[in-house]
Amino acid sequence: MRRYALIGRKLSHSFSKRYFTKKFDAEGIDACYELIELEDIASLRDVVTSDSCIYGLNVTIPYKQTIMPLLDEIQEEARAVGAVNCISVESGHMVGHNTDIEGIAATLDRLGVEDVHGALVLGTGGASKAVGYVLRQRDIPYHTISRSGQRGDFTYNNLPHEVIANNHLIINTTPLGMYPDVESLPAIDFSAIGSNHTIFDLVYNPAPTLFMRRCEERGAKVIGGGLMLVTQAEASWRIWEGRSVR
Numbered sequence: 001m002r003r004y005a006l007i008g009r010k011l012s013h014s015f016s017k018r019y020f021t022k023k024f025d026a027e028g029i030d031a032c033y034e035l036i037e038l039e040d041i042a043s044l045r046d047v048v049t050s051d052s053c054i055y056g057l058n059v060t061i062p063y064k065q066t067i068m069p070l071l072d073e074i075q076e077e078a079r080a081v082g083a084v085n086c087i088s089v090e091s092g093h094m095v096g097h098n099t100d101i102e103g104i105a106a107t108l109d110r111l112g113v114e115d116v117h118g119a120l121v122l123g124t125g126g127a128s129k130a131v132g133y134v135l136r137q138r139d140i141p142y143h144t145i146s147r148s149g150q151r152g153d154f155t156y157n158n159l160p161h162e163v164i165a166n167n168h169l170i171i172n173t174t175p176l177g178m179y180p181d182v183e184s185l186p187a188i189d190f191s192a193i194g195s196n197h198t199i200f201d202l203v204y205n206p207a208p209t210l211f212m213r214r215c216e217e218r219g220a221k222v223i224g225g226g227l228m229l230v231t232q233a234e235a236s237w238r239i240w241e242g243r244s245v246r
C-alpha cells in the first residue's frame with residue numbers, strides 16, 4: 001500500500017489526514033495518509049529511506065523552509081518562493097514543490113482581482129512569501145506588514161489609514177484568529193476598510209474568522225482559506241500521481 005504523510009512538529013489537528021483518508025476511501029485508492037511528528041527535521045532522510053512505501057509528503061509549520069537543504073531537488077517555483085509544502089518521493093529521491101502557490105492563485109481567481117492596483121500582506125512567514133510570489137506574477141504591487149520594522153514595509157503601529165484605504169486587497173497570512181485563538185485578529189484600523197476592499201484570510205478554521213467578519217461589516221468582500229486548502233491538497237495529489245510538473 002502506498003503511504004503519504006504530513007511532516008510537522010505538532011500535528012494533532014490535521015486537515016490533510018482527514019481530507020486524504022476520505023478521498024482514498026471515496027475513490028477506492030489503495031493508500032493511506034499518516035501524520036509524522038518530527039522533533040528535528042534532520043531525521044527526514046531516515047524516515048524516507050526506512051520506508052520504501054512512502055511516495056509523497058506534505059510539510060507544515062515549522063519546516064517549510066528548513067526542509068529545503070535536505071531535499072535532492074527543488075522545483076523552480078518552490079525555490080523562487082523559498083518554501084516547500086509538498087515532496088514527491090521516488091526510490092528515496094525527494095523533490096520539493098510549493099502547492100500553496102496554486103491554492104493562492106485559485107483563491108485570487110475566485111475573488112476576481114483584475115482591477116486591484118495595490119495589496120497589503122499581513123505577516124512575513126512562509127505563506128506570505130508564496131502570496132508575494134503570486135502577486136508579483138499578477139503585477140499587483142504590495143506592502144508587507146509585520147510586527148517588526150526589520151521584516152515588513154510597515155508595522156501594525158505605523159500603518160497609515162490612507163495606506164489601508166488605498167490598497168484594496170488585504171491578505172492575512174498570520175495565524176491570528178485561528179482555532180482555538182478565535183478572538184484574535186490583526187491590529188489594523190478597520191475604519192479604513194470599505195466596500196472597495198477584498199479580503200483573503202488564509203486561516204481556514206473557523207470560517208469565517210473574526211477578521212473576515214469585521215471587514216465584512218465594513219462592506220468588504222471576504223474569502224477564507226478553505227478553497228486554498230483543498231486546492232493545494234489536490235495539487236499535491238496530482239504531483240504524487242505524476243500528473244503535474246509543478
Ligand SMILES: NC(=O)c1ccc[n+]([C@@H]2O[C@H](COP(=O)([O-])OP(=O)(O)OC[C@H]3O[C@@H](n4cnc5c(N)ncnc54)[C@H](OP(=O)(O)O)[C@@H]3O)[C@@H](O)[C@H]2O)c1
Nearest residue numbers: 123124125126127128146147151173174175202225228229
Ligand atoms: N489555507 C491554507 O491552505 C493555508 C496554507 C498555508 C498556511 N495557512 C495559514 O497561514 C498562516 C501562516 O502560515 P505560515 O506557514 O506562513 O506560518 P509562519 O511561517 O509561522 O508565518 C506566520 C507569520 O505571521 C506573523 N505572525 C505570527 N504570529 C503572529 C501574531 N501573534 N501576531 C501578528 N502576526 C503574527 C509573523 O510575521 P511577523 O513576525 O513579520 O509579524 C509570521 O512570520 C497559518 O494560520 C496557516 O494555517 C493556510
